[in-house]
Amino acid sequence: MSYFNVEKKVKEVKTALNESVDFSYRYFKRGNQKLAFIYLKSIIDGQLFSSAVYFPLQTFEGELSIDKLKNDILKAIDIKEVKEMDIIKEVLDGRVVVVTNFSKKLLSIDLLKFPTRAPTEPPTSPVIQGPREGFVEDMQTNITLLRRRLKSKDLVIDVLRVGSQTQTKVCITYLKGIANKKIVKEVTDKIKKIKTDGVLDSYNILVYLENRPESLFKQVGNTEKPDIVTSKLLEGKVAVIVDNSPIVLTIPFIFIEDLQNSNDYYTNHHYSSFVRVIRLLGLLIALIAPGFYLALQLYHYNILPLNFLITIADTTQGLPFTPFLEILFIFLLFQILYEVSLRLPSYLGLATSVVGALILGDTGVKAGLISPPGVIIVALSKIALYTIPEQAPQITVLQLLFIVLGGSLGLIGLISGLVYIINYLNNYDSFCTPYLAPYSPRIPQDLKDAILVDPIYFQRYRPKSFSPEKKERV
Amino acid sequence: MNKINVRQTGVIIVMCIFANKILLMPSLMYEQTSADSIFVLITLFLLDLAMLPIFIWLKNSYPDKKFYDILKDKLGVVITKIIYLALLCFFFFKCLLVFSITYVYFKQQIYHNEFIFMALIAFLPVINHAVLCGVRTFARTIQLFFGIVIAGFIICLIISLFTPIAAPYFFVSNASQFFSSLYNHVFSFGDFIILFLIMDRIEIKKGQAKHLYFYSLFAMFLVVTLFYLFYAKYQITAFMHNNALADLLVFSVQFNAIGRLDIIAMLTIMFITLFQMEIFNYAFCDCFVNIFPLLNKNYSVVVFDVLFCILYYVFIGRYETMVTSTLFWLPYLAIVINYILPLVMVLILIIRRRGEKKNKSNL
Numbered sequence: 155m156s157y158f159n160v161e162k163k164v165k166e167v168k169t170a171l172n173e174s175v176d177f178s179y180r181y182f183k184r185g186n187q188k189l190a191f192i193y194l195k196s197i198i199d200g201q202l203f204s205s206a207v208y209f210p211l212q213t214f215e216g217e218l219s220i221d222k223l224k225n226d227i228l229k230a231i232d233i234k235e236v237k238e239m240d241i242i243k244e245v246l247d248g249r250v251v252v253v254t255n256f257s258k259k260l261l262s263i264d265l266l267k268f269p270t271r272a273p274t275e276p277p278t279s280p281v282i283q284g285p286r287e288g289f290v291e292d293m294q295t296n297i298t299l300l301r302r303r304l305k306s307k308d309l310v311i312d313v314l315r316v317g318s319q320t321q322t323k324v325c326i327t328y329l330k331g332i333a334n335k336k337i338v339k340e341v342t343d344k345i346k347k348i349k350t351d352g353v354l355d356s357y358n359i360l361v362y363l364e365n366r367p368e369s370l371f372k373q374v375g376n377t378e379k380p381d382i383v384t385s386k387l388l389e390g391k392v393a394v395i396v397d398n399s400p401i402v403l404t405i406p407f408i409f410i411e412d413l414q415n416s417n418d419y420y421t422n423h424h425y426s427s428f429v430r431v432i433r434l435l436g437l438l439i440a441l442i443a444p445g446f447y448l449a450l451q452l453y454h455y456n457i458l459p460l461n462f463l464i465t466i467a468d469t470t471q472g473l474p475f476t477p478f479l480e481i482l483f484i485f486l487l488f489q490i491l492y493e494v495s496l497r498l499p500s501y502l503g504l505a506t507s508v509v510g511a512l513i514l515g516d517t518g519v520k521a522g523l524i525s526p527p528g529v530i531i532v533a534l535s536k537i538a539l540y541t542i543p544e545q546a547p548q549i550t551v552l553q554l555l556f557i558v559l560g561g562s563l564g565l566i567g568l569i570s571g572l573v574y575i576i577n578y579l580n581n582y583d584s585f586c587t588p589y590l591a592p593y594s595p596r597i598p599q600d601l602k603d604a605i606l607v608d609p610i611y612f613q614r615y616r617p618k619s620f621s622p623e624k625k626e627r628v
Numbered sequence: 629m630n631k632i633n634v635r636q637t638g639v640i641i642v643m644c645i646f647a648n649k650i651l652l653m654p655s656l657m658y659e660q661t662s663a664d665s666i667f668v669l670i671t672l673f674l675l676d677l678a679m680l681p682i683f684i685w686l687k688n689s690y691p692d693k694k695f696y697d698i699l700k701d702k703l704g705v706v707i708t709k710i711i712y713l714a715l716l717c718f719f720f721f722k723c724l725l726v727f728s729i730t731y732v733y734f735k736q737q738i739y740h741n742e743f744i745f746m747a748l749i750a751f752l753p754v755i756n757h758a759v760l761c762g763v764r765t766f767a768r769t770i771q772l773f774f775g776i777v778i779a780g781f782i783i784c785l786i787i788s789l790f791t792p793i794a795a796p797y798f799f800v801s802n803a804s805q806f807f808s809s810l811y812n813h814v815f816s817f818g819d820f821i822i823l824f825l826i827m828d829r830i831e832i833k834k835g836q837a838k839h840l841y842f843y844s845l846f847a848m849f850l851v852v853t854l855f856y857l858f859y860a861k862y863q864i865t866a867f868m869h870n871n872a873l874a875d876l877l878v879f880s881v882q883f884n885a886i887g888r889l890d891i892i893a894m895l896t897i898m899f900i901t902l903f904q905m906e907i908f909n910y911a912f913c914d915c916f917v918n919i920f921p922l923l924n925k926n927y928s929v930v931v932f933d934v935l936f937c938i939l940y941y942v943f944i945g946r947y948e949t950m951v952t953s954t955l956f957w958l959p960y961l962a963i964v965i966n967y968i969l970p971l972v973m974v975l976i977l978i979i980r981r982r983g984e985k986k987n988k989s990n991l
Contacts, residue, residue, distance in 0.1 A: 453738045457891045563750045564738055565891075569898045570750040573769060574757060580768040581761040594772035596635065 199267035232264035276378035284420035390622025436541025445560025453564035478561035638843030644819035663796035723908035780896030818966035
């Protein structure tokens with residue numbers, strides 16, 4: 155009894171795939187028994203196909219059956235039965251589909267292979283001590299990196315497909331019994347509801363996960379390091395791994411996370427606390443230094459020490475700009491130089507830095523366009539910005555806001571702006587988690603790993619902010 | 629789940645307690661009762677503190693009920709609306725008073741001849757936003773800045789010790805002056821009334837009420853210390869200084885070497901004023917939406933802004949008139965709200981308890 159017309163089926167698939175150039179098939183015939191292997195040659199491992207599929211089949215003697223093929227003949231690791239309607243999906247996933255004329259069952263063999271890079275240290279999170287591995291674009295590798303660190307039966311990895319055209323695999327990963335079920339459900343629901351034709355990077359998913367997509371502030375965590383994701387999963391968070399992206403998303407996210415760095419956990423806790431305070435200080439300097447300088451210069455000059463006031467008066471005398479315009483000009487100059495240095499090739503980037511630092515800075519001062527204190531203040535704020543590189547885009551926008559507030563309303567403007575922002579951040583909870591926890595609201599238990607860090611043996615409980623199901627870390 | 633915990637309630641009380649008491653009140657009081665003003669202050673604080681057990685009793689009796697609904701059930705809609713109108717005026721004028729005093733200070737220190745609405749342009753959007761976000765949001769914000777504010781306050785107190793101070797002379801005023809001062813300054817008190825308005829938003833777990841006493845007593849201690857140091861520093865000229873906290877730092881010569889330290893007082897006052905205005909504006913808007921249930925919070929914010937700008941414009945040129953009003957006219961309103969209203973609540977609670985006892989005995 156013939157179940158499939160093998161040639162016809164191959165032709166159907168070929169037509170469905172628009173006779174794609176990488177579409178390929180091979181027939182195998184023994185007596186009346188005929189089978190076809192259908193695949194895309196661009197994304198399967200040809201050598202493995204020969205050694206694990208075709209060669210064992212050729213050397214097999216006896217009558218073929220689908221069960222024999224599945225259990226004895228084919229040597230691939232992952233072989234499964236699929237339905238007829240899933241042939242296209244399986245082929246697009248880099249699997250080889252086996253169609254036979256002696257069974258109504260179809261087999262799908264995982265032989266996916268495409269160029270991948272080895273896990274290397276991510277450029278965005280270098281460490282002095284601790285693991286250096288980073289995620290890569292291949293989701294399977296990323297899951298392996300996680301599995302290697304979390305040998306737990308409770309590690310759940312759910313796969314969803316997003317994007318009508320790209321059919322990108324999106325993994326929702328969490329520790330069952332630790333992660334809050336409500337958060338897992340909310341994340342799953344949000345991803346299921348995504349209606350788009352393509353997902354090219356995890357950022358495309360991130361925007362759908364945010365409760366306030368219009369907001370300037372980051373609401374979903376992201377990292378390139380498997381040790382960080384493991385630690386976050388252990389805290390009770392949910393991780394979202396997107397195929398073709400080395401950046402893994404973590405949910406919920408709180409502001410303090412960006413002050414933390416993986417280095418902090420592999421060094422003395424006193425030193426970790428110290429550097430976190432420095433980062434916080436850096437954040438404040440980056441945020442308000444130019445605005446504060448303007449406010450002092452325009453409204454509160456009597457507060458400045460006399461010698462400094464004289465220096466400012468001397469250097470700003472004869473400038474063509476008002477203090478406000480001067481700071482704004484220097485700010486924009488720095489921002490332009492930054493954007494240029496990012497996009498230019500490295501050999502030209504060096505030249506731009508020299509031109510920026512020497513020509514524009516020094517000559518600008520000598521030409522009487524800008525003042526040295528102004529350059530120093532803006533440069534300081536720009537350098538301080540990179541104590542927390544993850545927050546750099548947000549802080550850059552806020553710097554501009556604080557320059558306007560400081561220049562127009564003085565200290566009152568700065569304080570009002572600061573309180574407004576804090577009010578705004580306090581008003582939204584990211585996945586049932588207060589954004590400014592554990593300081594606002596104050597959660598004493600979570601202060602053990604906030605700005606100041608306690609030794610790891612004092613951190614017996616998971617952060618209360620993320621409402622984990624299991625509170626104790628044992 | 630938009631409730632605030634007992635610590636957040638505590639920081640709100642602290643901000644309310646500071647209010648005008650750290651700005652103009654020390655010098656105004658000194659004019660009447662010299663250094664004995666400290667006794668006036670303590671008496672008024674004790675009267676205020678008596679409101680706290682009443683609030684806790686009421687909260688325990690009606691855990692999730694709104695203050696408006698309790699009054700409506702017991703006194704009827706009309707009387708409740710009148711009470712809420714009085715509360716609305718009370719908080720509005722408190723807000724206006726605090727801001728105007730701060731503005732006069734800012735004008736002298738910062739803005740000089742700038743546009744008179746400068747500070748208001750900075751403050752109003754922030755307090756409006758806070759009110760629209762709700763009590764939980766600004767309570768969290770105040771909690772975040774609480775440490776900074778208290779540190780600023782204490783630093784001001786400590787720096788004042790670096791100038792020659794001498795113990796002020798006490799017991800120089802007579803009973804009439806004492807009671808007259810009690811009456812005149814009553815409007816600057818009644819800080820616990822805010823708790824009644826937000827009682828349905830507060831979550832007090834068993835045994836946590838003591839935190840409210842702690843926060844209140846802590847704030848009162850700081851204010852009394854400020855009064856003492858202020859009088860000890862300025863002695864008979866104390867009535868001339870219209871911003872106690874900032875003036876504490878003046879003449880601290882040892883610290884002038886590192887620049888003017890007024891900035892500490894200035895920043896502390898900015899934060900405190902902003903938070904107080906958020907609280908008072910919230911109270912105003914809460915009263916407004918209860919009086920006019922068809923209008924939502926957005927309308928109440930607009931009404932507040934318009935009224936505030938008009939009255940601020942009218943009064944800022946007549947600063948003396950405004951201060952006089954708080955001393956002579958507004959105390960009538962304050963007495964009703966600070967003392968008569970809590971007494972009414974006590975009566976309501978006693979009647980409720982008797983009713984419960986009666987029901988139990990019938991059973």
